[in-house]
Amino acid sequence: MDRREFIKNSLLFTTGAVLLSGCTFNKDSAAGLKPGTGITTAKFKGLDVSMLGYGCMRMPVKPSGEIDEELNRKMVQRAMEAGVNYYDTAYMYMGGKSEEITGRAVKPYDRQLFNLTTKMPVVMLEKEEDVERIFNEQLKRCQTDYFDFYLVHCLNKRNWENTKKYNVIPFLEKMKKKGKIKHLGFSHHDTPELLQEIIDYYDKWEFVQLQINRLDWKTTRGEEQYNIARKANLPIVVMEPLRGSLLANLNAEATKILKDYNPEASAASWAFRWLAGLEGILTMLSGMSRPEHLEDNIKTFTNLKPLSAEENAVYDRAIEAHLKQAAIGCTSCRYCECPVGVNIAGIFSIYNQYKYDDSAMKKVGFISHYEALKESERADKCIKCGLCKPKCPQQLDIPSLLAKVHQEYLAVKGA
Amino acid sequence: MKFRGNRKPYFIRITAAALFFTAEIFAFLPAGKFLSGLLAFNFAPAAARLAADFSFTALIIVLVNLLIAFLFGRIYCSVFCPFGILQDIIGAVFRRKSGKTPNLFYIRYTVLAIVAAFIISGAGAVLRFIDPYSNFGNIVTGFLNIKTIPLLTFLPFVLITLLVIWKNRIFCTTLCPVGTLFGLCAKFSPKKLCISQEICKGCGVCEKECPAGAINSKEKYLDNERCTRCLRCIAACPGGGIKYMTGEKEKFLPSRRTFIVTGVIAAAAVGVFAKGKELAHTIAESLKKRPICPPGAVYVENFVQKCTNCGLCVEHCRGRILKKPDFEYDTVHIDFSDGKCEFDCKNCSDVCPAGAIRKMTLEEKQNCRIGLAKFDYEKCSRCGLCTAKCPKGAITHKYGQLPVYTASRCIGCGACENICPVNAIEIVAINPQTQI
Known part of the structure; x- marks a missing residue:
């Protein structure tokens, strides 16, 4: 062997290795898989939207803190097979990685048969051109030509000012005409008064995303917000149905009350079934970070039944017992992003x-x-x-x- | 030394090398900022920049360098590379003549493969150990700050001196990844430096003069892959027997274990490539404390991987707050004890050849938050000096009352920490840096 051969060998070897590793990435790229059925659905303008929405803000992570993309892909596959057809991501989720990872995970499925949702991060806008740049970036990240549902993200006073200042709504309306957005709505994180203002400002909102759950119903005026949305006849996408897993991990006393009544049911299933008792819910977003969460939710949402009057009373008692102990109402959305790195x-x-x-x-x-x-x-x-x-x-x-x-x-x- | 051949090319090369070397040292002095662009022409930082933070400038630098090596051989190594010239100087001081140097090509290729894999996978920090320019920068900044720098940072200088004393330019022919890459280009060049079979009488003068050990006078063979183009052989050859000509067919040096070595190198490269990202993460995690990085570093993790530790920014920092790695922080970092980040200075961003500190306009730099102030109100003497010094108006103060701090305006420049007479303010590192 001489040097020329030596170099040739190295090159061949390296190319081979790269190709081999490349192949493993592409092994299941069969396009156009069909999602299954089985999850209870809600009607929305001719669509059957699964009541369980797949939230992409709390993806599975490895102990190292890195997103476990392989597990996420498997979970999406399981959800698709079970009939979950609403996938909700956003520009900012998972430190900005959620859209890409979600895009890759849903890629194998027939684009007509599931709903992909993302949101305009108004909080990040600095000039009007940012709106178009971010929107195009989102299409690219999600590897899609259009979004079924699109929201103006996290509206509070400041973000609502931004929305108006940077002409976000006219731009999104234009995108809707071009067919890049099918349905336009917004997610709301402020007072009922502001919610009313936003609804009155623009009459073509098609749906609204609200934080509704048993804990926020009274304490943070969730009920008032719900009523405003109902009066405006806007279908509601529920976010934080478990209040950042607080409702899935009730304290010992509350858990005992629930388990005594029904040893089989998880605390999370009670929370979802409580929501199912409300009219006008389009879907409930659940950020499932473990396969167990997904399995439990699939069980709950297959033939989703609202709580009976008796069950409602039991749930009220449990929540009351839970609230007796003071705690912090953090939902782990991690929007806070501490600059000095406090977790x-x-x-x-x-x-x-x-x-x-x-x-x-x-x-x-x-x-x-x-x-x-x-x-x-x-x-x-x-x-x-x-x-x-x-x-x-x-x-x-x-x-x-x-x-x-x-x-x-x-x-x-x-x- | 007695040169009996054609001395003109050699002296031209010496003059050019001396000019470049002086300019490159001068670029480290405050007055030499206009020359810092010259240092950006160094190959390794440009290559690192290409992988870490793509720019066309870096691409052009890389391509031009490779083209020059292909057309004229490793001229870079003797004329431009400051570390190479430094070795020539050390060699001259110790009056080194080369003996026989083995052609350790498997070491050379392994080093190149591993370093390239590291750079491509984003762990450019490895360059600080092996890249000639970074080590040169390290040595220069070491001498410029000789009073404050721990002796350990002179290790590269000691090591290279020992290597030169042992086998002259052995670093360049055996370890240097840049040299290896240029060598491969030179090897396949149509025009080569060759020993004329007709003229050469085999006296062996050239072999003794060659600092790289690239000449075998018995076989009348000059290895263009290792030749650093110092041109001493041309000056030494009494008959003018060494000249540029169309290359003869390359003589290969066979090796019994080439196949195994090939496999090991390729496997190592692929392995490093696969693990490089993780390794980068581990290195960043292993930093004991979060350093405050120069404005434009953005993410500490990326900065640590991109910075090759040449120290150019340290020398050009007007506030003298940028410090070389020490026992506390394993990377270039800011220490506010001697000064503050001058509001209208962005020298570090201007000079960084590796793209670790991104290029910024002055306005961007003035809105780049590198830290935040932490007030200890119990120590505060309510003097109000910090209010007067803050360039962003982030601190307000009424006579006799505690200062009011508006974090959303603060960029962490350290002016307040620097002026505070009772040390009640500390700038805390943030990650990532943000534009406000």
Whole structure:
């Protein structure tokens, strides 16, 4: 062998390896698979939309923190087979990776037979040209020519001003005429008053996405928002039906009440069935980060039945028992994005778990979970800059809550 | 040394090398900022930039360099490469004559393959260990800051001196990935530097002069792949027997284990390529503390992987706050104890040859948040100096009261931390950097 052959060998070997690894990516690219049926559907302008919407804000992640795309693909496959036909992503989800990953996951399926939804991130707009740039980027990321449902994302006072300032609605209307958007709506994260204002401002909204669940029904004026949407005759896409998994992980007392009545049913299924009792719901978005969540939801949404009057009373009792313990109303949406890297949602989730835990080990569990966070991610690293506050859709006073959690940690540790 | 041949090409080359070398050192001095563009012509930072942050400038630099190597051989190594010239200088100081240097091509190709795989997979940080330009920068900045820099950073200088004393330009022919790549280009060039079979009497003067060990005078063979084009052989040959001509058929050096070596190299390259991203992640995670990075670094993780640690930005930082890696931070970082990030300066963004600090307009830089201020109101003496110094109007203050901080205006320039007489303000690192 001489040098020329040596180089040739290396090249061949490398090319071969690259090709081989390339092949594994393409192994199941058969196009045009049909989704199954079985999930209860709602009628919407001639469409049968599955009442279970596949939320892409809480994708499965590996222990390293990286998105587990392979597992996500398998879960989407399972959901498609079961009959889930509404897939809801957004530009900002999963640090901006959700759209691409969702696009790849639904690629094998017949585009006519499922609904793909994404949203215009008004919060990120800095000039009018951004609207078109982002929209085109979204089409590319999702590998599609059109979106079935398209929302103006996360409207609160500031974002609504942006929406008007940068002429978002006229642009989206143009896209609708071109057929790149089938149905236009918005997601709302503010007061009922603003909701009314937005609905009155534009008469061609086709649907609205609201945060409705048993916890927000009274406490954050969910009922009023629901009534406004019903009066305007807008079908409702429900977000946070489990309030960021809070309703799936009730405290021990509430769980006992539910289990005593029906040992089979999960806490999540109660929450969904409570929602099923409301009129005018188009779909409920569930961000399923484990295959177990998906399986449980498929069970709940196959022949979805609202709660009976008796069950409703039981659920009310359970929620009451749950609310007796104070906790933080964080839904882990992670819009807050702390600039110095405090893991806000993680800290609140650990704190809530601690608060809802009735076992003797609760303090040990709290300390060990809290200390499992990297030092740079803990609550005492908060510099109280307050940049998170306007970003929080739940309008939490994050800096003071963080201080509270850290004080509790010091107290528990000192005791 | 007694040169009895045609000395003119050699002296031209020496003059050119001296000019470039002086300019390249001068580019590290504050007055030499206009020359920093010259350093961007270095191959490795341009290649790293191409992989990490594509730009046409970098592409052109890479292609022009490869073309020059193809047409004229490794001229870069003797005329432009500051690390190569540094080795020539060290060699001259220690009066090194080369002995026989083995052609360790398997080491050379392995290094190239691994480094290339690292760069393509985004872990460009590996360049700081092996790239000639980065090591040169490291040495220059080391000498320029000799009082404040720990002695350990002189390790590259000590190592290269020892290598030169041992076998002269062995780094260039055996380890340097840039040289290996240029060598491959030169090898397939139509025009080569050759020993004329008719003129050569086999006296062996050229072999003794060659610092790269590229000449075998017995076989009258000059290995263009390793030849760094120092042109000493032309000057030394009494009969003028070494000249540019259309290359003879390349003589190959066979190896018994070539096949195994090929496999190992390719497997290593593919393996590194597959693992490089993860490795990059691990390296970034292993940083003990989050450093404050220069404006334009955006993500710390990316910055750590793109920065080749040449130290050019450190030398051009007007506020003298950019520091070389030390025991606390394993990367170029900001330390506000000596100054602040000057509001109307963006030298670091202008000079960075590797694209680790992205190019910005002054307005962009003035709106680039690199950190946030943390106030310790218990220490605060309510003097109001910070209010006066803040270039963004992020701090307001009424006489005798605590200052009010508006984080949404703050870019973390450190002016307040720098002026605070009671150390009540600390700039905290953020990740990623954002435009406000």
